[in-house]
Amino acid sequence: MAVRNSSSSRPRPRRATAPARGLEPPALAGLNPEQLAAVTAPLGPVLVLAGAGSGKTRVLTLRIAHLVASGAPPDSILAVTFTNKAATEMRERLARVLGPDAAARTVVGTFHAFCLRVLREHGAALGLPAFTLCDAADQLAAARAVLRDLRVPEQHVAPAQLQARISLGKNRLQRAEDQDDDLLRRGWLAYDEHLRRNRQLDFDDLLLAALRLLEERPAVRRALQARYRHVLVDEYQDTNRPQYEIVRRLAEKHHSLFVVGDDDQAIYGWRGADVTRILGFAQDFKGATTVRLQTNYRSTAGILEAANRLIACNVGRHEKTLRTALGDGDSPKVVPQADEETEAAFVAQDIAARLAAGARPAEFAVLLRTAVQTRPFETALRAAQVPYRLVGGPSFYDRKEVRDVLAYLRLLVDPDDEAALLRIANTPPRGLGKASLDRLVADATAAGRPVAESFDRAASVEGVTPVAAEAASGLRATLRTLGARAAAATDLVALVRETLNAVDYRAEIERCPTPEERAARIAGVNEVLNVAENLQRRGATSLRELLDRLTLKEQDDRTAEAPGERVLLMTLHAAKGLEWPRVYLVGCEETLLPHQKSIDTDTVPEVRRLMYVGITRAQRQLTMTFAATRSRYGSRSPTLPSRFLYEATGQAPPPQWRPAPATGEGRGRRGKKPPAQRSASG
């Protein structure tokens, strides 16, 4: 991707310190004393409080190298991250430091990938012999089915909302039975039952099942503790309860636990991450060493000053103050604008002017609070002829054809997979329409058997047309044949091709009305083949493994692909871990940043951290903007500058922050206190 991560490209701290015993001098040379202390901390629990831009990935990598140099076998090392991207980067860096062979023996992956690995190996001990992964779309489908079965009008509870609440509950290690909310309790129980019937685990279940294994199966626990003697965790502030418990169990035998994180960058509380884990590390793990990395190699002094000021407004944190290793640089700028259109136009023109002066597009990022803010920016950037790319949005894996192909493959591994079967039952059209399909599902539900079995006996199910019955049983026969072949397949890519031919997926593509759409679908299918080939090269040997890795999106290159020279446009959440020379932090208004929802739910400190993350993305230019009026939900209302602007600059709002809006409304507030909240939603 266009953005390089952390310390790879920035000046190294100058002073070399004495090399630690066991690790080659060149590796440790160039670490500053804080980093060196972290890397060479005594074996045992270590908490590294890594401020933004302080070189944490480097420390993590060198710690592993240090362990290996001190005699730890590489395969005794487990490093967990939150995203595939972080895992990939860690693997690459490890290969450079340890050499490819030793690096390949370490286990580096996301929490979910690690848990899946453990479950595939030891799941039988829990009576979990075979399962497929339930991805986001399946989760939603399950929630929808549950609401339908409970006969709850969807107007009252959106499937997505039920799913989110179940997920949050699981991520807080709560139990369905204990939920006070009647609908949530019943919905959650039914959801779990739905998944169980389909032998699926959702992403959250992966963590929970792995934890159960560790807690309830001592033999497995001992085996895992012996295998993974050294545990390292990245982004520790983002761990949720199940993840924390897994780590604790793994490390409780040997106490070699090295966690790196920054409580000031904890921005995922709303999905179950629990900052108290990083705050309480020293109490949780006796004899822990704590190291603070406060030297920042990313941003100039003025930017860090704003960041430090802002975050100091939060209480109950591990206090840290970032010091720049670079020069003074320019102060961050605050630019008021009349409305979201002029805000976007200002940013686009400012970027265009700097491009004209020699800057490159990839030096810039525009960071927003919400996805709906993107539109005016897209329009303005296009008008100013600035090349940009919107990061985020739907993934490659959300595309219809990709999901279709994956559904077929899942059926080869598990012919009873209901979600997959229903998805492709009439894709391409085989005369198995909605009415007949409903009958088959009803028949299965009534008889308490898998829908797949009703497909087999479709001819005797009442209300199913002969054509549909023939289609249903024919489909099953085709899948059986393919499944038998899949079990023995060595060339996975060939198997995928063969499957698509056998089910005539081409017919589905031909249904697209426009040639462009057809081409896009074909490209999507080809991309699946590419990814499959890639994964096969990287060691996927069975169709099941291929599917696992596809579902965990190990190859999602939405951000990795097509770097190019483009200004990036993304949400603040998506910007975490990235950096650019020039950053625009837009929409800095009360009720947007912080969002009204955050104000209502008393989670402003978390948004302050989000703002902090945004500020600390900037290397040498930071421009914060706000609009005096903003159109939301179809009506325009006056806004107030974000309290974070006052906090970061330490100033009362200067007069120039009070632009006279065209309407004459929305006079800025003077005074040094954060402005009173006003609802902008009308």
Next chain:
DNA sequence: AACATCGCTATTTTT
């Protein structure tokens, strides 16, 4: 099965 229309809602999102 494809398309129009109504009514409702409206942060952040990885695996």
Next chain:
DNA sequence: TAGCGATGTT
């Protein structure tokens, strides 16, 4: 305002 899903129309 716009996008989604459910419902109604062709």
